[in-house]
Amino acid sequence: MNEVLARAAARQRLLNALVRETGGQLAVSGGWARIPLPSIGESLVVAVVYHSDFGHHAYGEQLYREGPRGRRPVGHEEFVALVADELAARGGGAKEAFCDQVANSVARSARYLGHRRAARPTRPHEITRCAEQSLLLGHPFHPTPKSAEGFADHELARYAPELGAAFQLHYLAVAPEIVLQERVADGAWIPAEVEEKARIELRTDQHDHLLLPMHPWQAGYLARKPAFADLVERGQAVPLGPVGAQVYATSSVRTTCDPGFETSWKLPLHVRITNFVRNNPVEHVRRAADASRVVAAAARRWRHDGFEVLLETGYRTIDPAVVGDLAADLSVLFRRNPGPGTAPRVLAALLEDRLDGRAPALLDLVAEAGPLSFDHVAEWLRRYLRISLGPLLAVFTEDGISFEAHVQNSLLHTEGGWPVRFYVRDMEGTSVSRERAEVGALDDNSPLLYSDAESWMRLRYHVLTNHVGHLVHVLGRYTGIGERRLWAVVGEFLRTCPGRYAAELLASPTLPAKANLLSRFAERGERPLYVDVRNPLVETR
Numbered sequence: 001m002n003e004v005l006a007r008a009a010a011r012q013r014l015l016n017a018l019v020r021e022t023g024g025q026l027a028v029s030g031g032w033a034r035i036p037l038p039s040i041g042e043s044l045v046v047a048v049v050y051h052s053d054f055g056h057h058a059y060g061e062q063l064y065r066e067g068p069r070g071r072r073p074v075g076h077e078e079f080v081a082l083v084a085d086e087l088a089a090r091g092g093g094a095k096e097a098f099c100d101q102v103a104n105s106v107a108r109s110a111r112y113l114g115h116r117r118a119a120r121p122t123r124p125h126e127i128t129r130c131a132e133q134s135l136l137l138g139h140p141f142h143p144t145p146k147s148a149e150g151f152a153d154h155e156l157a158r159y160a161p162e163l164g165a166a167f168q169l170h171y172l173a174v175a176p177e178i179v180l181q182e183r184v185a186d187g188a189w190i191p192a193e194v195e196e197k198a199r200i201e202l203r204t205d206q207h208d209h210l211l212l213p214m215h216p217w218q219a220g221y222l223a224r225k226p227a228f229a230d231l232v233e234r235g236q237a238v239p240l241g242p243v244g245a246q247v248y249a250t251s252s253v254r255t256t257c258d259p260g261f262e263t264s265w266k267l268p269l270h271v272r273i274t275n276f277v278r279n280n281p282v283e284h285v286r287r288a289a290d291a292s293r294v295v296a297a298a299a300r301r302w303r304h305d306g307f308e309v310l311l312e313t314g315y316r317t318i319d320p321a322v323v324g325d326l327a328a329d330l331s332v333l334f335r336r337n338p339g340p341g342t343a344p345r346v347l348a349a350l351l352e353d354r355l356d357g358r359a360p361a362l363l364d365l366v367a368e369a370g371p372l373s374f375d376h377v378a379e380w381l382r383r384y385l386r387i388s389l390g391p392l393l394a395v396f397t398e399d400g401i402s403f404e405a406h407v408q409n410s411l412l413h414t415e416g417g418w419p420v421r422f423y424v425r426d427m428e429g430t431s432v433s434r435e436r437a438e439v440g441a442l443d444d445n446s447p448l449l450y451s452d453a454e455s456w457m458r459l460r461y462h463v464l465t466n467h468v469g470h471l472v473h474v475l476g477r478y479t480g481i482g483e484r485r486l487w488a489v490v491g492e493f494l495r496t497c498p499g500r501y502a503a504e505l506l507a508s509p510t511l512p513a514k515a516n517l518l519s520r521f522a523e524r525g526e527r528p529l530y531v532d533v534r535n536p537l538v539e540t541r
Contacts (some may be wrong), residue, residue: 404429
């Protein structure tokens, strides 16, 4: 049964990505959609259970292939192969690898769906952890949202957040002369009990060594690297093994959190998760540090109640000038945790379909705050936009800072079901307008700096297409109000926002969308393609 559900989720994602990235609109007649496959002169035919104004369509259980010889059912593997053939006909790519990655993602999802979840959490840190570890199906427009190449099947239970993974971090003590680090904000990086244990384990002449946390899987991976063995042999790196309290894996798999500590750790992990290997190249950690520095300076001027940025307080790694091929696999970003007593939930988990027939978890919160009438849902949405879209847009308008505030980088804290605090995280994805930002001490060649047009494009995708588009879909579909009426609420809110960027959102006929399917097939994970989609704000104006 779990395999059937996982395949259905994959089929919906593949179909919606295919329509968005190659056709633009879903043509529906009599409850059926025909999705052309021009390369073979046929079509995929499927019943449409829900037709979305913004591409989040839902489909019936059976898919058909229709051509000159009539219509016949299509099984899962044949469907994936047909999609791969169509993509290959449009410009090449790795068909076999793509099909394998889809199969990997489906198998992972099926296993996650079979995992028995813990009882409903009540304590704040348990609520946050539950959300981080309940994203079982992943991005609604990604062909392989749960693929992970590197973890063996038997390792998933230890490391997959979807299976409730928790473990001790390993630590490495590193001689200070080979450490590269930068601190851009206050906050402890290493728990005091870990520091104390390390001093006991280290020789007296090693007490100045600095500590690097490591994911346990990564520790095993590095132990097999000759360059790492050389560092250990010379005494410049001392593996301390597992130390400290247990941490849990968050939705990104390689970021870990100890809810009792003020800092979480974005760790390198030499595993290909969805599009690319999740290590931390030095350029990336410097970019995150630059972003935190710029954001911290600008935030002194902000007056955005309920809006908070979880800064990266700095990074630590091996100096690439000393051991260049190890730096990306040892670089650690240190990130602020939300304050104690709050219970923020990652938005992606709140929006994900629950395959037991219940509406997504977001509806539980909206219903907790009041009846699911249009007036109530519209007010809930307005309050949400005041602490999320409003500040995100104002920060770009006033400071030229564009956050990568997609639904997996966005956290929501509620009280009585009402949205009261919004957090954005992961400074590595931040971009800053070269033309408008006050960058201060930043180097002119900082990877943080983009043209104003590209920074604006990134913000429109992450915040409008990915984030607000998904939120409006869930609210509109599962309350029965409809997406279009709630897009009108978003439009009304934007008309209260000053500046040319809010006006442009209301007037532009299109919004950018990341072409995850085309990019995945073409192996362009770090240089993704984009397509234009219709802007529902214009249609509801």
